[in-house]
Amino acid sequence: MGKHLHTVNFNRKIIVSMVLIIVSIGGPRAVAFEALVTNERSGDVIHVDEDGRTNHVVPICNRPRGMVRGLVDSHVIIACSDDHKVITYNRATRTIESEISPVRGAMNIAIHNASSRLFVTNEGAARASVFNLSSGQLIAELPTGLEPDGIAITDDGKTLFVASENAGLVHVFDGSNYEQQGVIKTNLRPRRITLFKKELWVSSEMGSRVEIFDIETRAKRDEVIFAPKGFRPEQMTPVDIAFNDLANEAYIALGSANHIAIVDITTRKITKYILVGRRAWGLGLSPDKQTLIVLNGLSDDFTLIDLQTKRPYLTKRAGLIPHSIKVFE
Amino acid sequence: MRSWIILLIIATSLMNHALAASFHLAIVTASNAEESNRGRSFAGIQTRVERPVRRAVELALFESKTSFEAFGIVPELQVVDIDAKRSLKDQLKAIHSNALIILDLPKPEFVETAKLLDERGQTTVNVRHPDIDLRDMLCLPSLYHTIPSERMYFDALGQFLIYRGWRKVLVVHGPTDKDRLRTQILERSLKKFGANISDFREFTLSHHPDDRDKNKPEFLTGDASYDVVAVIDSAKDFGRYIQYSTRRARPVVGDVGLTPVGWHRTLERYGAPQLNERYQSFDEENSLPASEAMSDEEFAAWSAVKLITNSLGTIDAISETLDPREILAHPDTQVDLYKGTRGSIRRWNNQLRQPILLATGDAVVAVAPMPKFLHPKHYVDTLGLDEPESRCNLK
Numbered sequence: 001m002g003k004h005l006h007t008v009n010f011n012r013k014i015i016v017s018m019v020l021i022i023v024s025i026g027g028p029r030a031v032a033f034e035a036l037v038t039n040e041r042s043g044d045v046i047h048v049d050e051d052g053r054t055n056h057v058v059p060i061c062n063r064p065r066g067m068v069r070g071l072v073d074s075h076v077i078i079a080c081s082d083d084h085k086v087i088t089y090n091r092a093t094r095t096i097e098s099e100i101s102p103v104r105g106a107m108n109i110a111i112h113n114a115s116s117r118l119f120v121t122n123e124g125a126a127r128a129s130v131f132n133l134s135s136g137q138l139i140a141e142l143p144t145g146l147e148p149d150g151i152a153i154t155d156d157g158k159t160l161f162v163a164s165e166n167a168g169l170v171h172v173f174d175g176s177n178y179e180q181q182g183v184i185k186t187n188l189r190p191r192r193i194t195l196f197k198k199e200l201w202v203s204s205e206m207g208s209r210v211e212i213f214d215i216e217t218r219a220k221r222d223e224v225i226f227a228p229k230g231f232r233p234e235q236m237t238p239v240d241i242a243f244n245d246l247a248n249e250a251y252i253a254l255g256s257a258n259h260i261a262i263v264d265i266t267t268r269k270i271t272k273y274i275l276v277g278r279r280a281w282g283l284g285l286s287p288d289k290q291t292l293i294v295l296n297g298l299s300d301d302f303t304l305i306d307l308q309t310k311r312p313y314l315t316k317r318a319g320l321i322p323h324s325i326k327v328f329e
Numbered sequence: 330m331r332s333w334i335i336l337l338i339i340a341t342s343l344m345n346h347a348l349a350a351s352f353h354l355a356i357v358t359a360s361n362a363e364e365s366n367r368g369r370s371f372a373g374i375q376t377r378v379e380r381p382v383r384r385a386v387e388l389a390l391f392e393s394k395t396s397f398e399a400f401g402i403v404p405e406l407q408v409v410d411i412d413a414k415r416s417l418k419d420q421l422k423a424i425h426s427n428a429l430i431i432l433d434l435p436k437p438e439f440v441e442t443a444k445l446l447d448e449r450g451q452t453t454v455n456v457r458h459p460d461i462d463l464r465d466m467l468c469l470p471s472l473y474h475t476i477p478s479e480r481m482y483f484d485a486l487g488q489f490l491i492y493r494g495w496r497k498v499l500v501v502h503g504p505t506d507k508d509r510l511r512t513q514i515l516e517r518s519l520k521k522f523g524a525n526i527s528d529f530r531e532f533t534l535s536h537h538p539d540d541r542d543k544n545k546p547e548f549l550t551g552d553a554s555y556d557v558v559a560v561i562d563s564a565k566d567f568g569r570y571i572q573y574s575t576r577r578a579r580p581v582v583g584d585v586g587l588t589p590v591g592w593h594r595t596l597e598r599y600g601a602p603q604l605n606e607r608y609q610s611f612d613e614e615n616s617l618p619a620s621e622a623m624s625d626e627e628f629a630a631w632s633a634v635k636l637i638t639n640s641l642g643t644i645d646a647i648s649e650t651l652d653p654r655e656i657l658a659h660p661d662t663q664v665d666l667y668k669g670t671r672g673s674i675r676r677w678n679n680q681l682r683q684p685i686l687l688a689t690g691d692a693v694v695a696v697a698p699m700p701k702f703l704h705p706k707h708y709v710d711t712l713g714l715d716e717p718e719s720r721c722n723l724k
Contacts, residue, residue, distance in 0.1 A: 124603070126395075145395035147603055165600060167395045168642035168665075183399045185642045188665040189600070206665040207643065232708040234670050256669060 031288045035327045036076055036091055037295060037302065038064035039319025045078070045089065050291070052304055052316040058094050061087060066108035067324040071116060071133060076326055079106035079120060086120055086131075091328070100136040103129060108149055108192075112157045112175075119160060121148035128162045128171075130178065140178040144171045150193040152200070154215065161200060163190035170202060172218065184218050186211055194241040196250070196265070201241050203252065208236035210252055212268070224252070228259050228273040239281035246289045247307065253280040253294060260294055262310065272310050276303040284325035295322040350649045352397070352404045353428035354390070354634065356383055357421070359411040359438045376565035378624035382433045382456055383408065384612065385627035389634035391611050396641055402651065411438065421445055429637060429653040431456055431630050440467065447471045452653040456629035461514060464678045464714060468721035473657060473674065475636070475681040476629035479511060481713035482589040483518035485685035485697035486582060488711065489589075490557060491522045492699040495580070499527045499555035501571060503562045504534075512561045515583070519559075522702075527555040532567050546574035559583040586689070589697070592628035593688045594620070599669045632672060632681060636664045669696060670709055678721040682709045 035048040040063045047056040061080035070077050074092040085101035086109065105123035111133060112119070118131040126146045130139040142160075145167025152161045153175060160173040163186070170184040170193060184200075187207025194201045199221065200213040212222040226236040237255030243265065244251065250263040256279055262272045277296025280303075284293040292305040295318065302322060304314040358381060368379035390404050397404060407428065411420055421442065424430060430446060430453045432439050439458060446453050447469040455463060455474040464478055490498060498519055502512040512529065519526060530550070533543040542548045550558055550571070558575055560583040562568030568585040580586060594605050608627075609617040623631070637653060640662045648655060656662060657674065664672040668684045675682050687695040697712060704710040716722075 124606070143395075146392055146607070147600065164395065166392055166603075166665075168639060169395060169399060187643050188639060188663060188671055206671040207663075208671070232704070232706075234673075234708050237669070 031286070031290065033286045033288075033291070033327050033329060034091065035284055035286075035293055035325055036067065036089075037282075037318055037322050038067050038078055038324045039321060040065050040081070040323045041320035044319050046319055047091065047094075048293075048302070048316075050286070052302075052314045054316070054318075056094060057319070058089075060089065060096070061085070065323045066106070066121075067326055068109045068111055069326055069328075071111070071113055073328065077109055077111060077118065077133070079103070079109050081106055081123065086118065098136070100131055103131075108151050110151045110153045110160075112153045115157050117153075117157070119151050119153055121151050121162060123147060123149070126164070128160075128173075142171070142173055142178055142180070145169050149191050150202070152193045152195050154195060159215070161193050161195075163193050163202060165189045165191065165205075170200070170213075182218065184213055187223075191239050192241055194243065196243045196245075201250065203238040203241055205237045205239060205255060208233050208238070210238055210241065210263075222268050224261075224263055224268050224270065226252075226254055226257070226261055226270065226273075228254070228257060228261075231257055237279075240283040242283040242285050242292070244285060244289050244307070249307075251283055251285075251292055253283050255279050255281055258296075260292070260305070274305055274310065274312055276305075276312060277301050277315060282323055282325045284327045286327050287329045293325055293327065295325055297321055297323070349401045350403070350651050352402050352637065352651050353407070353425040354386065354404060355407040355409060355424045355428040355430045356381075356386060356433055356630075357409045357411060357424075357430060357442055358383075358433045359413065359435065362411070362413055362435055362438055364435070370564060370566050376569065378622060379626070380624065382431065382627050382630035385608070385623060385631040386431060386634055388608055388611050389631045389638065392607070392635070393638040393641075396638060400641055402641070411442070417441060418445055421449075424451065426451065427650055427652050428452075429454065429633065431633055433457060433626075433630070436460070439463075443467070443469055443472050450654075452657065454630075454633040456633060457626045461714070464680060465720040468678065468723065470679075470723050471654075473633070473679045473681070475632040476625060477591050477683065477685060478680060478713050479514045480518060481680075481683075481685055483515045484521065484712045485589040485687060485699075486515075486559070486587075487518040487522040487524060488697050488699040488702050489587070489687050489695055490519070490524055490582070492695075492701075495556035496524050497527050497554060497556045498524050499530065499550060499553050499558045499579075501530045501532060501549055501558055501560050501568070503564065503567065504531055505563065507563045508561050511563060515559060515561060527553045532562075534567055546571045547576050550574075550579075551576040555579060557582055560585050587687055587694060588689075589685050590688050591625040591683070591685065592623055593686050593693050594622035595688070595691055596668070596686060596693045599667050601667045604667045629681075632664055632666060632683075635666075636662060636672070636674075636681070639664045673707075675710070675713075675716075676724040677716045677719045678714060679723060680713060682707065682713070684709055685712055 037046045044059045046054045062082035064078050066079040086103045087099040088097040090097045104125045107121045107123040110119040116133045118133040128142045144162045145164025147165035150163040158175045160175050162171045172181045187204035189206035191203045191205045202211045210224045236257050240253045242251045248265045252261045259273045276294045278298035280294050281297050282295030294303045302318050303312045305312045368377040370376045453472050459479045502508045558581045560568040562584045572581045608623045644661050666672045672683045685697045686693045702711045
């Protein structure tokens with residue numbers, strides 16, 4: 001984008017921010033939390049509090065992307081894509097505790113606490129790898145389609161799901177012997193996969209929908225197609241999905257459509273669209289489930305949404321290209 | 330006739346799937362009929378990428394390996410290199426009746442071959458010619474176009490100029506019939522979005538002093554008021570010298586400077602770096618340097634194969650014959666183009682709808698449609714021949 005354009009957008013953003021500030025007067029005072037955000041281009045992790053303040057900026061590695069909670073509450077596990085490694089970061093001491101390397105093109109992560117296993121997608125290598133999280137030992141390498149992204153393991157550790165963006169497939173593996181059990185056909189460019197109760201929710205970025213599959217039978221149960229006012233269906237590019245069982249709501253970041261959608265988990269009805277920043281993709285839910293934090297990948301900021309009023313009340317600067325978020329008490 | 334069949338060796342672990350079908354694919358070329366100066370201007374200087382599309386076709390098949398294995402599909406690629414001395418009809422008979430046929434041919438051979446194959450009800454794809462007459466006049470029901478049309482390219486440029494507020498355009502064009510025809514198409518695009526054309530100036534390659542008004546960029550672009558200079562120079566002979574030599578300090582767009590393209594090696598978003606990286610490295614024996622770009626023609630050929638393979642996942646029921654007629658006619662046929670918005674087929678003229686990139690040599694400056702150019706039906710249908718203005722109505 002040219003300089004002139006940037007100014008236009010910037011001015012618009014100032015106006016938007018002013019509106020948000022007005023809204024925030026007398027607005028919600030969220031219960032204290034600490035959110036960690038990986039920024040893939042600035043190569044750091046930022047520590048953010050409930051007021052949207054960035055309290056620490058910690059340089060961490062090259063292109064940190066996927067992040068999950070570690071085995072203990074003070075740890076997060078972060079995929080460092082361009083360093084081909086996975087690190088364990090201690091958020092209390094703000095230091096790297098340990099690392100597993102090499103992990104080629106580490107992109108997204110899932111862990112299984114009970115068995116202390118780490119599951120990573122290897123973006124450029126068309127596979128997923130399994131490690132012992134404590135010893136760092138490689139347990140298995142699983143062939144997937146090209147550009148594997150989302151990865152999820154069932155609570156009982158018995159079934160592993162890996163989405164391949166290019167292939168339009170979710171590969172299903174046995175969580176014990178790692179044999180491929182089959183594939184699930186998805187719409188174009190499956191990104192994130194999220195398990196909720198007996199269902200697997202898959203965001204299809206280029207198919208502009210979220211598809212819902214039965215974990216047991218792997219049959220497609222439903223799909224959610226988005227249509228905020230003023231957009232065409234093909235402009236929806238959903239990525240992250242977050243569940244709030246307390247409110248029976250799912251939140252879906254709609255990417256280039258610059259909105260998030262709120263979906264009733266039972267009826268699959270879209271109850272609201274909320275305008276956020278540019279290319280909304282990462283989602284984090286506060287521990288009290290009153291605040292949703294949306295990472296805006298193209299405007300390098302994040303938006304806090306009050307889930308009671310369903311209003312965005314604060315947008316603050318992040319690092320460069322914020323990717324993933326985890327929120328702690 | 331030099332024609333052969335290549336059975337791509339697909340990993341042996343075909344899953345015990347009910348479906349065990351062949352996906353037939355053919356490329357028709359005429360290597361002897363090609364102009365000898367492929368992509369070169371005067372003195373042998375390479376100014377355009379013009380090469381066979383086969384590498385891109387093989388890349389698309391390589392990408393689909395997992396899906397082919399999962400669904401028990403065996404791809405079969407057939408390459409037919411036409412010999413002008415023999416009957417074209419006979420040579421085309423070697424192509425499988427269910428093949429998706431990619432025509433990598435110069436225009437005269439292209440038209441003849443497309444017509445013959447249309448008579449036989451076979452499915453062909455235009456991956457090389459943006460020419461409007463192939464959409465509007467030839468208008469064959471069996472012929473699909475995955476290369477953008479000239480109107481798509483120029484509409485993208487027109488939107489960009491309006492978006493930037495560069496409404497006064499000086500058009501400088503070459504003397505060939507092709508340049509004049511493309512200048513008319515550019516004019517239509519500029520008018521469609523409300524730009525004003527300050528003047529049309531035709532250049533000449535002659536260096537003769539009497540021709541200096543037409544051969545010196547300073548004079549060619551003098552005595553006019555304009556925000557931007559649009560250059561039409563299909564051969565890229567002269568236009569390259571207009572940048573930095575205009576009378577007024579104005580940007581240059583069109584066939585030089587900021588150029589509308591279907592694909593670019595520096596697109597940073599939408600997964601594009603991965604596709605570019607794969608294009609360069611998937612063939613281990615013939616990997617390419619990172620500067621080697623996939624051309625628009627190659628991208629169009631890749632898109633054609635991906636239209637079929639992507640649809641294996643999105644269309645619920647595909648019959649075992651993997652008939653391209655059936656797949657391409659299906660309303661859910663779509664393709665992930667790594668350009669931010671999925672591609673699909675315009676039913677009125679079989680054109681692949683897709684975003685267009687506006688790029689310099691080393692950056693994608695914008696992706697059209699530009700913001701605020703809205704279409705009542707489809708996001709990218711502000712680019713190209715829309716249904717009401719199309720003379721071809723295949724639906």
